[in-house]
Amino acid sequence: MLLHYCPQCGSKLQPGFKFCPACGEKLPCPMVDPAEPAEPAPGPPHPASTREVNLGAVKASASSTLTRSPIRTTRRRSIKMPSSPAPTPVALLQTAPHADQKTLKSPRKRKTTPDNLEESEPNEVSSPQTPQPSQTPPSPSSQSLPSAKGRGKRAKRVCAVEPVQEGTEVCDQSGKKWRLVKLLYQTEVELTYEVQQASRGTTSDDWMHILRMGTKDGQMFVEQNFLQRAAKPIAVEKWMKKYSMDFLGIPACVGFGIYETYRFLIFPDMGQTLQSVVDREESLPERAVLQLAIQLLDALEFIHENEYAHADLHAGNIYVTTNGQRTKVFLSGFGHAFRFCPGGNHVEYRESSRTPHQGNLNFISIDSHKGVGPSRRSDVQSLGYCLLSWMTGTLPWGGITQRNSAIFAEKERYMSDIHGLMSYCFKKRKVSGALQCYLTQAMGLNYTEKPNYSLLKTGLNESLQKMGGRVSDPLVYR
Template structure:
């Protein structure tokens, strides 16, 4: 109800210039999307994200603290990777005294827009490719003491090219779960309940507990199911508490969740292995990222795919 009646942020003029803290000027070419609190402009070389609330400051803080380009490059070399989809913020600042903004290089288009355009679920091969890339990003940010806390198709960007470039964006809800190496304690109601995209957030987020590593991995599991089968048991529910009740029920019965989503189609063994593992994680437990990724990438190879190949969309 709050969101429904919230005032919509006034859009800026297309062609208007903004100046970042370093004095660089950026021209806003085209308004891409608009919500009650955020504007997203896209151009040939940039993605402008501007908002009036404090969430964008949270994203800026995360990017400056835990996603420095030098740290990302070092991680890529250490782990012998070909790509890691962490966005690089190339400018930030305030505009007209009330719009806080971030500037990013062009990262392609959102997965949400691709799925809407295709109007049909994604193949298992594509979903496994996406999951492997996103899992890489989650492992990196978790190693830097943060969780994303809002994994969904609107926060995944894909850039067509010679290899699969999949970015995980939208760090407005990013949370430092392990400051100074000490994991936060589990406590219901320590944060606002149901924060993030309600369909895909973890049960912890529904309860208002601080998100942890398992929250991100469980959200990714829900996304995988939705992208491939087109549904989740709670997709049609409108009340967050009803959604939470359904998630609690199926966390304890992964087979029933898979059976309902896949229907008459054969249930993917890779999905079952992944979901069973992440649903049984303890709050402070460190996930076995390697084992999770091996399970997904092995299934991908059996389907004739590979993580680094272009996405077959």
């Protein structure tokens, strides 16, 4: 049988080859050209003649290599060569590849679905000829998730921040110096300090500021961009005046800057995080949850009207403070903020256009699980999950810690079964009619639909008034 190409690697062959000069594999049978008459079996070859034949074969191999496609040429160069002295041509032709070497194949693209988003990992094939420097394998949380049809964006590697020593002074963009007094909270990507201006004394009144610090190009960059674009103090004041409001829970950034590899933002003191309250209490009273919901809807309506979605609602991004006879609720943590309506044009619904599963997994919307750009309905639905968790202390997917796709599947299952969701969370307790009505409206929104904020707040406020409460009343957590 006449072979013109190697059955293993596809390289072009010359008559008389017993081994492929590209991959070294032994050919199935000797190459015999039927057009030439058979020759008698030769006697023992002279060493010089053997050398000439094999050298000719090597030259022919080099000549054939020049005519191959770029893909095959790259494949041939990727064969690992030993570090010992250069072998003779005979040894080069007869040397088989090492057992550890595998035929390089182009990585197959796999269609991404919510079930395999977490399990898939990008494969990188490097040439075995060039030794790669030793690298520390990334943690599972830092590996990027693939996206369907190659359109999704890779997740940025999450680097844990290290605390900065208390007493360190940082300088903001206006030249003011701030001293880090006490580390209040720490997460994997963020540090929160109590700070005071370094030029002043040490009175307690000067500590009424907090500094939030994270990686320079991470979530702090996104949050600073949002605050400068859509949440300037003058814009907040204008909104409050327009709707005759005496308070809106959008924090005012009074300073920002860079310290070494960190970016920081400075805010007036906003009290304690709601997460610290939730950690102390198994669940919150319905009255307190309704008060929180109405104030948070006010804040969401403001940022939505300024073309942004928050995209990461949870108790850790909410601050509460009580001054006198009023409790104020602040919405913070805009590290995942997304401009869903630039220039008044709503972005299209497109799965895997962003990194899937971004944000707190228990509370992000189904759109965020799918990698769809968060919209107004994403925030309204996320708030519904938060309210349900705060009121009952549980969620059907709260105990799932292994797979993002499993949490997504549970949320999708209850999307059209609000009654079942309420029954699971409330169990034998009386179901909150106000919350059930809110969730029904939230889950029925279309992607580009503007929520009826007035209707949502009216339903919650009516239930709150029946309990004898008002939005501005101090929160009672028991």
